[in-house]
Amino acid sequence: MVKLCCACQKEKAALKRPKTSEQLCKECFYSALEEEVHQTIVQHNLFSPGERVAVAASGGKDSTVLAHILTTLNNRHNYGLDLFLLSIDEGISGYRDDSLETVKRNEQQYGIPLKILSYQELYGWTMDEIVRAIGHKNNCTFCGVFRRQALDRGAALMKADKMATGHNADDIAETVLLNILRGDVPRLGRCANIITGEDSAQPRVKPFKYTYEKEIVMYAFFKKLDYFSTECIYAPFAARGAAREFVKDLEMARPRAICDLIRSAEEFRLDVKEGQTLPTAGKCQRCGYISSQDVCKACVLLEGLNKGLPNLGISRTRGTKGGKAGLPAAVDAST
Numbered sequence: 563m564v565k566l567c568c569a570c571q572k573e574k575a576a577l578k579r580p581k582t583s584e585q586l587c588k589e590c591f592y593s594a595l596e597e598e599v600h601q602t603i604v605q606h607n608l609f610s611p612g613e614r615v616a617v618a619a620s621g622g623k624d625s626t627v628l629a630h631i632l633t634t635l636n637n638r639h640n641y642g643l644d645l646f647l648l649s650i651d652e653g654i655s656g657y658r659d660d661s662l663e664t665v666k667r668n669e670q671q672y673g674i675p676l677k678i679l680s681y682q683e684l685y686g687w688t689m690d691e692i693v694r695a696i697g698h699k700n701n702c703t704f705c706g707v708f709r710r711q712a713l714d715r716g717a718a719l720m721k722a723d724k725m726a727t728g729h730n731a732d733d734i735a736e737t738v739l740l741n742i743l744r745g746d747v748p749r750l751g752r753c754a755n756i757i758t759g760e761d762s763a764q765p766r767v768k769p770f771k772y773t774y775e776k777e778i779v780m781y782a783f784f785k786k787l788d789y790f791s792t793e794c795i796y797a798p799f800a801a802r803g804a805a806r807e808f809v810k811d812l813e814m815a816r817p818r819a820i821c822d823l824i825r826s827a828e829e830f831r832l833d834v835k836e837g838q839t840l841p842t843a844g845k846c847q848r849c850g851y852i853s854s855q856d857v858c859k860a861c862v863l864l865e866g867l868n869k870g871l872p873n874l875g876i877s878r879t880r881g882t883k884g885g886k887a888g889l890p891a892a893v894d895a896s897t
């Protein structure tokens with residue numbers, strides 16, 4: 563017997579929603595997912611009318627679906643947002659160069675402008691060069707620290723008011739679990755925040771905080787969105803991989819486990835003892851970008867690279883356009 567969509571009762575059900583187990587037709591699934599994201603945006607005041615919003619776009623499924631849904635909702639509900647795509651080119655040949663081609667097509671498909679900034683222009687190094695210099699061991703530490711700052715710098719350069727990232731419910735549940743495993747109580751208290759960096763010039767928001775990864779993949783698949791799905795050539799087998807699998811197993815055994823993990827972190831309150839202080843966001847004394855230390859992690863890592871790490875036989879000083887030799891400088895508006 564043909565199963566009908568439980569929402570419209572007219573069309574044939576095309577899928578079972580992983581989050582709610584509802585049997586829906588494609589159109590009702592699109593509406594349900596888009597409406598949930600809209601409710602998340604409204605209930606958490608993620609945006610205000612007239613804001614300029616950088617959509618951090620890697621070309622992967624999450625940020626591609628995010629760009630698509632934000633464009634749709636901005637038109638449908640008159641959010642009044644000035645959206646643009648912001649991509650960071652880490653300089654990983656055979657991976658990021660291909661995914662950036664996808665983002666360039668998305669620029670045309672969604673009709674929103676794209677800004678690409680590269681590690682090469684910001685830091686004087688590509689990830690390919692960094693991996694050649696340091697080997698495969700700590701590449702993601704460098705890459706993660708540089709990307710975080712590069713996105714902030716790109717958003718500032720483009721005069722954005724906010725930045726939206728494609729982090730989804732599975733990503734956040736994994737981070738909650740990792741912070742529990744590491745006993746990192748301060749991070750546990752803030753890792754599920756839907757808005758971060760509120761004291762910075764461009765706070766970051768996560769409109770997909772409650773959206774399941776499987777549903778993002780289904781949405782992209784049924785809508786035939788143009789996205790890039792290859793894994794980074796330098797991706798390690800790390801703790802996150804195991805945590806990712808564990809979260810998926812938990813969800814299989816008990817649906818809503820992902821939501822419950824997120825809720826656990828939301829309801830967790832860090833009890834700050836008298837005399838104890840939490841890190842506050844200040845400015846790096848060298849590059850001037852946001853940092854909770856005197857010198858930010860990006861500057862520390864870059865200094866190590868430029869000095870030449872022991873036994874690697876490299877010693878070179880590279881600088882950023884207009885910056886002090888070997889140190890990253892603020893990128894001016896013409897870059």
Ligand SMILES: Nc1ncnc2c1ncn2[C@@H]1O[C@H](COP(=O)(O)OP(=O)(O)OP(=O)(O)O)[C@@H](O)[C@H]1O
Nearest residue numbers: 618619620622623624625626648649650727728729
């Ligand atoms: N190179 C990049 N340029 C711009 N934004 C990025 C880049 N890499 C990651 N991001 C942003 O950070 C978010 C999380 O990235 P991450 O690589 O952890 O997850 P992902 O699940 O693979 O995301 P995606 O499917 O969008 O690639 C992305 O959704 C995107 O918004």
Ligand code: SF4
Nearest residue numbers: 702705706794796797
């Ligand atoms: S897997 Fe590591 S090296 Fe590759 S893009 Fe991600 S953080 Fe960078």
Ligand SMILES: [Zn+2]
Nearest residue numbers: 846849858861
């Ligand atoms: Zn710095």
